[in-house]
Amino acid sequence: MTVRTRFAPSPTGYLHVGGARTALFSYLFARRHGGQFVLRIEDTDLERSTAESVNAIMEGMTWLGLDYDEGPFFQTERFERYQTIIDELLDKGLAYRCDCPKERLERLRDKQMAAKVKPRYDGHCRGRQIDPEQPHVVRFKNPVDGAVIVEDLIRGRVPFANAELDDLIIRRSDGSPTYNLTVVVDDAEMEISHVIRGDDHLTNTPRQINILKALGHEPPKYAHVPMILGPDGKRLSKRHGAVSVVAYRDAGYLPEALLNYLIRLGWSHGDQEVFSLDEMISLFDIADVNTAASAFNVDKLDWLNQHYIQHADPLRIARLLSPHMGEIGIDPSEGPDLVAVVEAQAARAKTLTELARISAFCYQDFDDYEETAAKKHLRPVARPALERLRAELDMLALEDWEPETLHRVIERVSEALELNMGKVAQPLRVAIVGRAASPGIDITLQLVGKAATLRRIDRALAFIDARAANG
Structure with a gap:
């Protein structure tokens, strides 16, 4: 079997460090097994998806050096294919139209919540004939009996009772396909063998497996990566500081330092802390990823970044440092050779921005004494x-x-x-x-x-x- 992994971000914001770690794991798994790494942009959320976000994702991937073999594929360019699949499911009786008004769904949810029952659609429209010309959604007819067993490569065997899974919407009332349908079609038709993604998608997996089986496809193997937490134990977010990959670049971090740090969030190889990309590829095994969430530690990232600054080619660091010098109003051509400055100062700075700041005295007089x-x-x-x-x-x-x-x-x-x-x-x-x-x-x-x-x-x-x- 040819290994094919994919990274499939939604372009509704920047490439965050959690997404970057997922991309890294998918990239390493494909590279280790001689497979292909696919980039797919899941832009079906037409209201929130933006070209700026697409550019930010591409920029982050390029900076990290996570080269993809195929793509980027855009789901908005495949809408016609998704509609064909949905119509096939309708024709085979594996999906149905639903015109339940919002008010009914809200009453149903309130009733289930009051009874302390997990909220789910009750299948009201399963046997009804709905006029296709009237406003409606299309729901997948999920099996009502049995269970879906997810053989997760990280978590092991995870069972889901079909009775707990509702008939999810696969086409909205405006005619647009939903995530759980598009991802299934794409994973099948792009021949994705291994889906490595965040564990927030774990509850989607049994639904997607059922759709895949309804379409006659063998599901890929799944690996759900635990989330990244902030120092306070809550999910990493903007309130914890920079979480955008590009923001770390702008703050003076090296891509190899961030990659090295991300691979150590939930994975280890003995006591080794520093890994080259080639070592990551040869040593990384998705089965060795921890099941527990990992805490983001900026001090550890700073330590790695300082290590890489100190041991990198001074000429390369000088090239990367130059724009940071410009940010503080210094033209590095008007003063000592920037490479010489790097050779003298590299061991003293955790980031390129700090290196620029502590090296400013080489080019301009300072305002005040410490x-x-x-x-x-x-x-x-x-x-x-x-x-x-x-x-x-x-x-x-x-x-x-x-x-x-x-x-x-x-x-x-x-x-x-x-x-x-x-x-x-x-x-x-x-x-x-x-x-x-x-x-x-x-x-x-x-x-x-x-x-x-x-x-x-x-x-x-x-x-x-x-x-x-x-x-």
């Missing part, structure tokens, strides 16, 4: 060292503005003033960067450049003088 750092290091006692450093640095030729030479200057000043390196380097660092943390001081000076270094030392000396004057 209060604690200035209070500790920019004191009158630091003035002699800064004055001496300025004088010696000013004498360096531009071609000598290299880490080794700069380091020797700082060492020379330390020895001349009989101070340890920290008493010289830290006031200099705060003067140049505005805070007490930066790469090695010699690398920092090289990145900032001679003119900016001298200018910032002058500013620090003025700051010390003003502080002394104010007591």
Whole structure:
């Protein structure tokens, strides 16, 4: 059997992390088994589906690198086929028209709720002859006896009594097909062998299996992935922060970090934490996915992202960092080589946005000193060292503005003033960067450049003088 999986989002919003994990699992399963991965856009909700959402889904898939083999297929382009299938079900007596008014359905529901019975349609129109020219819906005639057994690849055997399943609507009164009909037709005709999706669809599965059998098709194998929870134990949503895949990209995360994080939400391979995409493909098994929901932990994602930033090709990180520099008003071509900045700073940032922020000092003067750092290091006692450093640095030729030479200057000043390196380097660092943390001081000076270094030392000396004057 050829393995064929699909990712079938509804274009009613962005590609969220739960959908991205489902797409990843489907992608990995197909790749591991030499199969095909299909992208299908389920856009039958005409009121809520938008072109912008389609673009957001495609953009997210492209950014994550989840390449599909077929598609994207759009259900709105297959309406004629769905209508043919519905008419066939009607002709075979496997579906029927229903003209129950909304008021009757509401009374039925209220009565069932009062009796503490699961709300379901009572089959009132099963044996009635409904004028096809009058407003009506079409319902699937679900079996009333027996049970549907879902052999779930994650959850195991899950039984559903047919008596608990109502005759669901497969065509609305406006003539449009519904989700449970279209997904069945598409899965059958696209020869999908494995359906991997969120467990919120588990209750749809027995209904879809019954429709598939009515159409004479063998159901695919199903795997229902548990949901992702926020830190508060509730389903992950906007209130927990960014949940859109594109929002994580814009916040400075790398696609490989997000993929690595998502695969570890409910799946593991021993104690291994970091996985390349090739390792994911070779190791992932849908049967090993946990049945319990997973909690989204931003700290873990940050740790992975920092790992990938630190170990990636600096040239690639520089390319990805460039627009984030632009977002804070910096043109990276007007200053030190951005690759050199990445090499110096990569281990210090969890995201590209943070990397841009902590690297801004390389390209522009900062507005204010970090209060604690200035209070500790920019004191009158630091003035002699800064004055001496300025004088010696000013004498360096531009071609000598290299880490080794700069380091020797700082060492020379330390020895001349009989101070340890920290008493010289830290006031200099705060003067140049505005805070007490930066790469090695010699690398920092090289990145900032001679003119900016001298200018910032002058500013620090003025700051010390003003502080002394104010007591």
